[in-house]
Amino acid sequence: MxxxxxxxxxxxxxxxxxxxxxxxxxxxxxxxxxxxxxxxxxxxxxxxxxxxxxxxxxxxxxxxxxxxxxxxxxxxxxxxxxxxxxxHSPAPEIASISPSPPVSLSAYGRRLVDFADSPTPEPAAQISFRYGRPALDQFPLALWRQLLVRRCRSGNWLDYATDPMGYWPLREAIAAYLSQARAVHCQPDHILITNGTQQALDLATRVLVSAGDAIALEEPSYLSARRVFTSQGAILHPIPVDELGLDVDKLAQTTAPIRLVYVTPSHQFPTGAVLSLPRRLALLAWAQQTGSLIFEDDYDSEYRYAGRPIPALQGLGLGQSVLYVGTFSKVLFPSLRVGYMVLPPALVPLFRRAKWLSDRQVPGLEQAVLADFIVEGHLERHIRRMRSLYDQRRQALVAALTQHFGCRVTVLGENAGLHVMVRFHTKISEAELIARAARVGVGLISASPQYLGQRPGHEFIFSYTELDENAIVTGIQRLATLSF
Ligand SMILES: Cc1ncc(COP(=O)(O)O)c(C=O)c1O
CATH class of the missing domain: 1.10.10.10 (Winged helix-like DNA-binding domain superfamily/Winged helix DNA-binding domain)
Incomplete structure (x- = not known):
């Protein structure tokens, strides 16, 4: 040598x-x-x-x-x-990747070509009212680590799960939580643990909707839901929303046979309207008459600051026509990628197969830790703590907007959720408003992309979860210095 x-x-x-x-x-x-x-x-x-x-x-x-x-x-x-x-196979030179590969795409692939990667570009501002995350710095990470380490002591999590529907104790814990907190009518057997709401949307569309079928959705509505529907070739029927939520009379006037209607009744996304009880009952009656299914996206219902929560649609309808969907992205953290569907019993076997074909299962270890987190009372404690923190931040935001803008602003959906929708009454264009805000270090997210049709403009989604009260007040003060 x-x-x-x-x-x-x-x-x-x-x-x-x-x-x-x-x-x-x-x-x-x-x-x-x-x-x-x-x-x-x-x-x-x-x-x-x-x-x-x-x-x-x-x-x-x-x-x-x-x-x-x-x-x-x-x-x-x-x-x-x-x-x-x-x-390690050699990485191809970036320049050698052709912008339009000479491959023939499926109809699904062709529809994806038209989608931008990031539907709502996030403002990289010093004070950004960006929407989507809870206060991640408040998450009890040390406790999560403890639970994780405890579960890691056994290797039970390494094999494929026996049931793609999810870890049974987690489904039991979610069933107990939902029936108590949201009056959802469910058994653990009907719960499918998903990779967030996004997978629930994807699976529901694949199982229930064929290309050319009609889907009704709120206008404005959650862009990521809309994209799942169009990616699979559904024809969209936007139904207007007012301060009482989806206009069910307008929905009933639709002549196309609607396969699925997508709604966010607890806190309409993005307007924040709460679907009134009479409309809930009318929607359920319509679904029963027409044989349509309702996709109830209950993404942030844990946070309600005034008035008694209205029970979930699913519970009112005894689970017959409703696919009830929730997520831990907003209450815990989004990269956990755990959500759940409460399925009408007849659909359970099909969704079990669809989940298995799609990705086998949600990772077992995370499901077990989450089950412990819920069963040992940490979830409820965390929600209680965050509800009071968000309530203070929300009040600071609404007070600052009212103080600085008075009748030049309308604040919508302030009684629930993790954001409000803010309508500025101004003559300058929306783009100009965003640009001026950026110049003073404030990031605004327009609600316009959430509209399928005519965009009213000057509507913004203001989240108050990530900013402390000082930052919120400073951000609004800075906006107030702009002449618009
Ligand atoms: C209306 C709506 N539904 C659901 C979600 C959560 O999606 P996921 O569970 O896939 O993180 C969001 C997140 O922003 C949302 O705005």
Whole structure:
């Protein structure tokens, strides 16, 4: 061997590992070349002053990883082809990736071509009222870590789950929580644990809607839902929303046979309207008459600041026509990617198969930790704490808007959820308003992309979850200095 292999007696790394690393580096850098013969274990052990077993252990590891090979009766050699060559295929040059690959796309693929990657670009401002996240710095991470470590002590989570519908204790915990907090009518058997609301939308559309079928949805509505529907070729029927939520009379006047209607009754996205009880009952009656299904997206109903919560649609209709969907993205953290669907019993077997085909299951370990988090009372405690924090932030936002803009502003949907919708009464264009706000370090998110048809303009989604009261007040003060 024409390189010196020196061992460090003071290193915490054991000798066999030091020898392994030194040889591996020598092979990778070419100091030991392909097909070069290595000294025998006995000779190397003697020259290094270590036991032969130590050298044998290093050689064995290199042999098992494919750096070395033995030739019977001859010795140990560096392999011709290294594992790195086999594992890492060269990355293509960016410039060589053609902008429109010469492949023929499916109808689904062709529809995706028209979608922008990020539907609502996020303002990179010093004070951004961006929407979508809870106060992540308030999440009890140390507690989550403890629960995670406790569950990691057993290896039960490594195999495929026996049921793609989800971890049974988690489904039991969610069923208990939903029937108590949202008057949802459900059994754990009817609950499917999903990869967030987004997967629930995707699976529901795939199972229930064919290309060309009609879907009704609120106007304005959640853009990510709309995109799932159009990506699968559904024909969209936007139904207006007023201060009482979806206009059910208008829905009933639609002549097309509606397969599915997508609604956010607890806190309409983005206007914040709460669907009134008479309209809820009318919607359920309409669904029963027409045989349509209702997708109830209850994304932020945990947060209600005034008045008694209205029970979920699903509970009022005893679960017959409603797919009830919730998520932990807003109450815990969005990268957890855990949501749930409460399915009408007849649909359970199909959704079980669809979930299995789609991604097998939601990761088991996270489901188990989440089940513990709920069962041990941490979820309710966290929601209580966050409700009071968001309430203070929400009040600070509404008070600052009223103080600085008076009748030049209308604030909608302030009694629930994690955002309000703000309508500025101004003559300057929406784009100009956003640009002026950006110049004073304030990021605004327009509600316009959430409209399918005519956009009224000057409507903004203001989230108050991530900013503390000081930042909220400063942001509104800065907006007030702009002449619009
Ligand atoms: C209307 C609506 N539904 C659902 C979600 C949550 O989606 P997910 O559970 O996929 O994170 C959001 C998040 O912004 C939302 O605005």
């Amino acid at each position: 024409d390189f010196a292999l020196a061992l460090d007696p003071h290193s915490p790394t054991p000798y066999y590992q030091q020898i392994y690393e030194a040889l591996r580096q020598a092979i990778l850098t070419g100091r030991l070349s392909a097909r070069q013969r290595l000294p025998s274990t006995r000779a190397l052990a003697t020259s290094l002053g270590v036991s032969r077993a130590t050298v044998t252990q290093s050689y064995d590891q290199l042999l098992s990883e494919g750096y070395l090979q033995t030739v019977v009766g001859s010795g140990t050699y560096v392999c011709d082809e290294l594992p790195e060559d086999l594992l």
